[in-house]
Amino acid sequence: MSISTNFPAGTRQERPEQSSIGQRLLSAKKAYTTRFLADALEADASGYRLLSGPDVIPVPGDIVLARVERIGQLPRLESPVSRRQALFVGDEVLVAYANRYAPDQVLAEVPDSLGPCHLIAAGGLAGMVTVSHGAVGRPTQLAPVGLLASSQGRLNLKEFAPCALDPDAEPRVRPHVVAVLGTSMNSGKSTAAACLIRGLTSAGLRVAAGKITGTGAGGDPRLFHDAGAVKVLDFTDYGYPTTFRVATTELGSLAASMVNALAAQGPEVIVVEIADGVYQGETRHLLNTGVLHTLVDSVLFAAADALGACAGVELLRAAGHAPAAVSGMLTVSPLAAAEAAAELDVPVLGTYELTRAETAMRFLAPAPQ
Incomplete structure (x- = not known):
C-alpha cells in the first residue's frame, strides 16, 4: 500500500x-x-x-x-x-x-x-x-x-476497504436504477427500499442494492440482503465511515463507482438509497449535479408527513428528478396518506404494498416528465 x-x-x-x-x-x-x-x-x-x-x-x-x-x-x-x-x-x-x-x-x-x-x-x-x-x-x-x-x-x-473509488468513474452500461430519497432521517427510506427490493425479487428479477451516503451502520445493508438483494454495497465498503463533509465531486465518483460495481454482478435492477433528507447538504448537492441524472432512472420518495411529501416532490421535480411514487412513514397514517394523495399527482403507496410484484414493477416504467 x-x-x-x-x-x-x-x-x-x-x-x-x-x-x-x-x-x-x-x-x-x-x-x-x-x-x-x-x-x-x-x-x-x-x-x-x-x-x-x-x-x-x-x-x-x-x-x-x-x-x-x-x-x-x-x-x-x-x-x-x-x-x-x-x-x-x-x-x-x-x-x-x-x-x-x-x-x-x-x-x-x-x-x-x-x-x-x-x-x-x-x-x-x-x-x-x-x-x-x-x-x-x-x-x-x-x-x-x-x-x-x-x-x-x-x-x-x-x-482495508475491499472496494476502491474510481475518481474518473462514469456510468457504464447498466440496468434500471431506482433511487430512494426522503424528507429526513427516519422518514422510512430504508424500509421502503427493502420492500421495493422484495417486490422486484418477487417479480423474478435479480436485484442489487447500495447505500450511497449516510453514517456507517450494518442495519440497512443487512436489511437489503434480507429483502433478497443478490449483492449489497455501501459507502463503508469504499472506506468511508460517513459521507458527511465529503466533497461533492468525490461523492459523485462514489455514486458512479458503486453503481458500476453493482452492475458488474449482473442484476436486472439496482436500488440505491441516499441518506438523510433532500435539504441535507450532500444530498442536495447530489440532486443538483448531473451525476444522478446520468445514474438514476426512477425515484421513490419517502416522507414523514403529507406536507413533506408535497414539498419533496416539488423540490425533486425542480432538480429534474420526477418521483414515480411517494411512500414512507406517512403511509402508517391512513389520514396523512389521504391528505398527500389529495394534493399529489403521483401514487402514494403503503410501504408494504411495495413488496407486491405488480406494485414494484411500476418503477421500471419510463420516468414521468
Whole structure:
C-alpha cells in the first residue's frame, strides 16, 4: 500500500516489539466500521503500531484504539457482524474517526487532537459532539490510546476497504436504477427500499442494492440482503465511515463507482438509497449535479408527513428528478396518506404494498416528465 513514511516530529510510536500490541488489538472490541480491519487482524496481527502525541491530528477514516471512560447515550457497539456488544468502562475499542450529521441524534466532527472524545455512532465512530437533539443524553466518552499505524505510517479505513473509488468513474452500461430519497432521517427510506427490493425479487428479477451516503451502520445493508438483494454495497465498503463533509465531486465518483460495481454482478435492477433528507447538504448537492441524472432512472420518495411529501416532490421535480411514487412513514397514517394523495399527482403507496410484484414493477416504467 502507498502510505507516507513521514511521522510528525511530536509523534510517539508504541512499537510492537516493546508491547503486545497485536494481542491488544485482537482483544479490543471491533465495530461494523472496522470489520475489514478485524478480518486483517485475524489473519495477521503483527507489525502494527500506535501513534500518539500532540502532533497527531486525526482525519476522517483514521482508526483509533480507545478506552471507554464513561457510558452514556450509546451503551452498545455494533460488532463486525452487527451484534450489539455491551460496553463497559475500561473496554478498549477499535473505531474510526468521523464527522456525523443526524438531525434526530447529533452533529459531530473529527477533533483536532487525540484528546478525550465521544462515541458518536453505535456503528463504531469517534468524534466530538457539538450539537445534540433534545431527547439525546450525554455521549459515551472515549479516551484515545493511539492511531493505528504500520511501519510505513498511519492506517485509514481505505487501506482495508475491499472496494476502491474510481475518481474518473462514469456510468457504464447498466440496468434500471431506482433511487430512494426522503424528507429526513427516519422518514422510512430504508424500509421502503427493502420492500421495493422484495417486490422486484418477487417479480423474478435479480436485484442489487447500495447505500450511497449516510453514517456507517450494518442495519440497512443487512436489511437489503434480507429483502433478497443478490449483492449489497455501501459507502463503508469504499472506506468511508460517513459521507458527511465529503466533497461533492468525490461523492459523485462514489455514486458512479458503486453503481458500476453493482452492475458488474449482473442484476436486472439496482436500488440505491441516499441518506438523510433532500435539504441535507450532500444530498442536495447530489440532486443538483448531473451525476444522478446520468445514474438514476426512477425515484421513490419517502416522507414523514403529507406536507413533506408535497414539498419533496416539488423540490425533486425542480432538480429534474420526477418521483414515480411517494411512500414512507406517512403511509402508517391512513389520514396523512389521504391528505398527500389529495394534493399529489403521483401514487402514494403503503410501504408494504411495495413488496407486491405488480406494485414494484411500476418503477421500471419510463420516468414521468
